Amino acid sequence: MDVEKIISQMTVDEKIKLVVGVGLPGMFGNPHSRVQGAAGETYPIERLGIPSTVHADGPAGVRIDPERKNDDKKYHATAFPIATMLASSWNKDIVFEVGKAMGNEAKEYGVDFLLAPAINIQRNPLCGRNFEYYSEDPLLSEELASSFVEGVQSEGVGTSLKHFVANNQETNRMTIDTIVSERALREIYLKGFEIVVKKAKPWTIMSAYNKLNGKYCSQSKWLLTDVLRKQWGFEGFVMSDWYAGDNPVEQIKAGNDLIMPGKTYNVFKNRKDEIEELKAAYEKGELTDEELNNSVRAILNILVKTPSFKGYKYSNNPDLNSHAKISYKAASEGIVLLKNEDVLPFSKETKVALFGTGQIETIKGGLGSGDTHPKYTINILEGFIERDIKVDMEIAEIYKNKVKELRNGEFKPYMIPEFNRIQIPMLPEDIISDENIEKASEKNDFGIVVISRISGEFEDRKLDKGDYYLSDSEKTLLEKVSKKFHEKGKKVLAILNIGAPIEISSWIDLVDAILLPWQPGQEAGRVIADACLGVFTPSGKLPTTFPKDYSDIPSKSFPGTPKDNPTEVTYEEDIYVGYRYYDTFGVEPLFEFGFGLSYTKFEYNNLNIEKFDDYIQVSFDIKNVGNYKGKEIAQVYVKAPKGKIDKPFQELKGFYKTKTLEPQEIEKVTIKMNLKDLASFCENKWILDEGKYEIRIGASSKDIRLTNSIHLCRKEFEI
Ligand code: GLC
Secondary structure, three states: OOHHHHHHHOOHHHHHHHOEOOOOOOOOOOOOOOOOOOOEEOOOEHHHOEOOOEEEOOOOOOOOOOEEOOEEEEOOOOOOOOHHHHHHHOOHHHHHHHHHHHHHHHHHOOOOEEOOOEOOOOOOOOOOOHHHOOOOOHHHHHHHHHHHHHHHHOOOOEEEEEEEOOOOOOOOOOOOEEEOOHHHHHHHHOHHHHHHHHHHOOOEEEEOOOEEOOEEHHHOHHHHHHHHHHHOOOOOEEEEOOOOOOOHHHHHHHOOOEEOOOOHHHOOOOOOOHHHHHHHHHHOOOOOHHHHHHHHHHHHHHHOOOOOOOOOOOOOOOOHHHHHHHHHHHHHHHOEEEEEOOOOOOOOOOEEEEEOHHHOOOOOOOEHHHOOOOOOOOOHHHHHHHOOOEEOHHHHHHHHHHHHHHHHOOOOOEEEHHHOEEEOOOOOOOOOOHHHHHHHHHHOOEEEEEEEOOOEOOEOOOOOEOOOEOOHHHHHHHHHHHHHHHHOOOEEEEEEEOOOOOOOOOOHHHOOEEEEOOOOOOOHHHHHHHHHHOOOOOOOOOOOOEOOOHHHOOOOOOOOEOOOOOOEEEOOOOOOOOHHHHHHOOOOOOEOOOOOEOOOOEEEEEEEEEEOOOEEEEEEEEEEOOOOOEOOEEEEEEEOOOOOOOOOOOEEEEEEEOOOEOOOOEEEEEEEEEHHHHOEEEOOEEEEOOEEEEEEEEOOOOOEEEEEEEEEOOEEEOO
């Protein structure tokens, strides 16, 4: 298609309709999308051969309705592990595979754009959407999100890198004004987006709800035109988040090319029809042909690549079985072993008692637009039984029956009409008697307690019992199981089926092992069972810090002021996010960034550093010196010299995950780091101070195995 020719043939009315979505499908009087459950569609211009395009969420799987009226067919899509678990894998290859499988499902269900990945920095553990995000560190986020984008787009469907930018909380997300320094923006909050845009070229970017230093992101020309296009060379189009902003004319003028989902006046009574507003502005000359054509061009240049434009005959029948295997494989790479005092792996002969309602209601992922509708989710009990683990079925039956009773009674899920979503009350954990715990501690070798959490879009988590802290009944259950099993010299394992950090310090001594499978997608029970059996050795490492206590976190201004109804949030910690804060200010975390145990042990040797014109290259050997096969994630931290500007104690500048190493096997690792990536943002450019840079090779941000230094000369890099 000759885009310029098409633009010349379009009427102004058609151009204006193309830059506004057709309204939230299936809601507020709008018809369903042709792909029912999709989040949005664009306006078709048949006479010019421009089809409508379909946009569907989300980061953990294609979110469409699994059932359609008058249609016996099912439209399930695979539930993959949450983004935080993908990040815990530190494995670019598996994340590419997940992206490719998700892209294939999008294509085969008729979706043109997958509204993912979401790479907002995990600034505070209470953000309700942390499960959809990768990490507290921009490098880990960008490396994995780039692989994801490449994977999805290799199937010929688009992605939407989101939410651009500094959308790090759900509290008042549509109006909150995020106040953040340009240095923190450039080095932390923008950095991930910058690298993914340059490296993976996402077809679209989704601008964020919040204001950034006083301006809605979707209406910020500095952000969407100056930074994104002029400085980074972004060639796709920008869409707004759903119902974001308050001025469609400003959005188009700023470079937000597509206003989604459209018809916001259907939902926000104080809103006017975007199309009418744009028309009026055009007629008054406030919106120029050039500005309108820029957005139309940006959209068409991408639209011509979509399956809908190409008339792709989608099957509605993606290969869910093979994608299930990819979901399992990704989860197996992201499961993190946090504590293990002679508990795991256990054998099939081991007799275990499973406690906790999460064994039945195992959480596959989070809520909101990041939710998924898989054909099944294997819960932990099912996974253990399927793998022939000797589970105490007396205890299991109690949980199965009690959960069913509670869910049909006092703890029945209910609809929140104004949000059109289901609220799932948290179940109590006082449903097993002391006698049954006593009996189980006699009959079984291990006690296993499942702690699960779910959170989602629209609201942040609570710094309260039952969320960040254990509930009273969870704590009591852990104490009773711990007492009874320890009295008999038997061990206790805690399984954390959570989407973001919870408080652990106060109860860690009650258990002998902690396994963190996050929210692992539909294959949950199988992955967790196989990790416990040692079918594979857990190799995940933390993409986010678990502080000793919430009061230790750096983001003290979360979620903003005034406390009861925040209108603005200032990122006072600036660049000191996550380990950058804990390491620099000497605050000891419970589990540090990059931490994860294995069933085996690794030795690091022979560090060699080479300096080239614009990059340095480190190489070293990793040897498996333990008794199990396993994978190791080596991390490269750089400690910059004290210079004019203050710097974090150290920053992650590279990482590498080995293949599975057999005992005694060695793998030689080589990692390259561009000098620009070691620079700091200062006075509108990137500055690499002269001096001695310490290269720190670690098994985690605190478990440093090899170090050496290198002298670098001062260098400046344009933005
Ligand atoms: C939501 C989310 C965004 C999602 C979009 C469409 O509000 O913020 O991540 O892609 O709307 O569902």
